[in-house]
Ligand SMILES: Nc1ncnc2c1ncn2[C@@H]1O[C@H](COP(=O)(O)OP(=O)(O)O)[C@@H](O)[C@H]1O
Ligand SMILES: Nc1ncnc2c1ncn2[C@@H]1O[C@H](COP(=O)(O)OP(=O)(O)O)[C@@H](O)[C@H]1O
Ligand code: SF4
């Protein structure tokens with residue numbers, strides 16, 4: 001796929017947060033390189049997963065895609081139009097098509113509003129009256145996501161974590177979006193409930209053709225739901241892989257380490273697996289290693305890895321940023 | 327007593343204004359030297375209540391406890407439920423230790439970690455300051471803290487999450503306990519750090535021939551390190567067996583449901599996950615009969631009406647693999663034949 005045919009495309013996107021460094025010299029300024037030059041083309045109807053350990057920039061990336069935070073540099077292209085610098089007024093009509101689902105089913109919903117009000121808010125904000133009226137549409141949405149429509153007047157605290165996540169999903173799909181960023185939507189849920197919500201997202205994708213960016217730290221979940229998987233480390237993309245090939249043919253050493261670390265619910269696999277144990281801690285995004293950001297922990301690293309940033313290259317079914325891909 | 331820990335018919339409940347919360351109902355298990363026994367279940371199923379009870383860390387005023395928790399100490403056997411608190415306190419940290427999901431629940435933020443580790447030793451070895459100091463450095467080294475003598479002078483906040491977890495493990499090991507209770511020890515960690523900690527736990531287990539009671543909701547972690555597994559649902563053990571029994575020959579519908587809910591990184595065609603409908607019950611108003619019956623998809627395979635009428639007993643083909651279900655045992659392999667990933 002190319003940028004021209006993609007529904008959504010980002011090019012060399014960066015987000016650097018200026019922070020005050022407390023130290024001997026006051027007012028020293030430093031930059032957290034939360035997202036540091038990522039490029040990605042997403043096709044219509046595709047589910048792209050973003051995986052990586054905490055602090056690698058997943059949330060910052062997802063929010064920048066939707067301009068919920070302003071990127072420091074780079075381009076965001078939606079349906080062929082550069083929306084990077086669109087003013088809020090011009091952005092508003094697009095907001096209906098670009099939605100987000102948050103991780104925390106507890107803090108994402110206003111506790112003083114009824115479920116009905118929460119799910120109908122998008123209609124009010126956009127000034128839209130759906131056919132048959134707001135209430136009827138909201139009840140249809142509640143049914144769609146597996147909530148009892150009679151619970152229209154209840155408050156968030158009366159619902160379990162899984163049900164709250166469904167409320168968040170109903171709100172996100174109210175305006176029939178084309179593109180949804182789901183940031184760790186199942187991470188706070190127990191496995192049996194997690195499976196319910198994953199199935200719901202898969203149904204929405206299949207039936208409504210929604211394009212989804214699915215962010216999570218759990219590689220098994222990401223691999224399950226995604227068509228392609230993006231592996232991030234310290235603000236950069238290490239590998240973009242066809243999800244069916246990820247397990248059998250990881251190309252980047254970090255992907256390989258990550259896969260070897262995820263325990264599978266299968267004792268035979270676990271007994272025979274070689275866990276790749278990465279040495280040391282994650283470097284700080286304020287002071288990332290030069291060259292390849294993974295070079296300080298990579299067992300394959302050579303001199304060039306410490307001096308030259310690897311370009312993205314195609315290897316098999318993957319694009320990979322490594323001087324010595326598998 | 328040949329085992330390191332023997333829990334028999336443990337019942338734990340909390341009286342509240344709305345009624346008693348039945349957090350643990352009739353739990354029995356044993357833990358042997360060199361062995362890892364996992365208790366797995368979803369949140370609220372009674373795992374932490376069980377681990378705190380074993381440590382004698384429950385609040386005696388607000389907790390109703392019955393049954394027994396026997397732990398041998400030298401030539402005595404202490405019963406955490408029925409013996410007096412002083413005896414239990416004397417064993418805690420020496421015979422049995424506990425590590426938690428959040429290391430800050432065992433580490434004090436304002437004291438150097440070396441001082442805190444030494445203190446854990448001195449409680450059981452009064453006055454032996456020099457040994458305590460030596461042991462501190464040894465243990466920090468053992469758990470993989472670089473420059474242990476120097477790092478002993480640091481405060482908890484000067485360590486990363488994974489390193490702090492190591493420090494907590496070092497503290498739990500100060501008196502070479504024979505039983506380690508690990509309650510969600512890697513739940514807050516990233517997977518690569520989790521891999522480090524699991525490898526570390528396996529290493530120290532070998533070194534000390536320790537018994538580990540692993541409490542977790544993560545079936546992957548269970549498969550990685552458990553020898554035997556107890557599956558809990560709403561305060562009840564629904565199935566107990568070897569890791570292979572549980573993962574490849576599950577006999578309780580809830581175990582089957584859990585296994586089918588977990589996505590697996592497999593090669594090729596993906597299958598739709600089979601979620602468990604509904605949600606866990608309130609522990610104050612448990613459903614009558616089998617607590618899982620309102621969510622169970624296999625009810626029609628059991629004798630009509632039995633599931634809602636009585637709680638099935640924990641029985642099985644062998645004493646090492648038991649389960650709780652009204653479906654005739656001989657029918658179950660056929661009924662559950664679609665378990666994803668089954669061997
Ligand atoms: N508003 C902010 N100000 C400063 N640093 C931030 C801010 N938001 C995120 N960061 C930092 O950016 C990095 C990436 O964070 P985040 O995108 O939340 O990662 P992830 O979602 O992968 O865990 C982290 O080091 C985080 O501390
Ligand atoms: N001190 C207490 N008073 C009342 N209820 C409690 C108390 N401690 C735990 N519970 C309840 O007991 C149940 C089991 O809790 P817990 O053992 O923490 O579950 P988990 O399996 O998630 O570790 C929960 O419903 C919890 O709310
Ligand atoms: S570029 Fe070098 S350091 Fe980076 S992942 Fe590849 S081999 Fe390792």
Ligand SMILES: [Mg+2]
Pocket residue numbers: 058059060184
């Ligand atoms: Mg995040």
Ligand SMILES: [Mg+2]
Pocket residue numbers: 373374375510
């Ligand atoms: Mg718990």
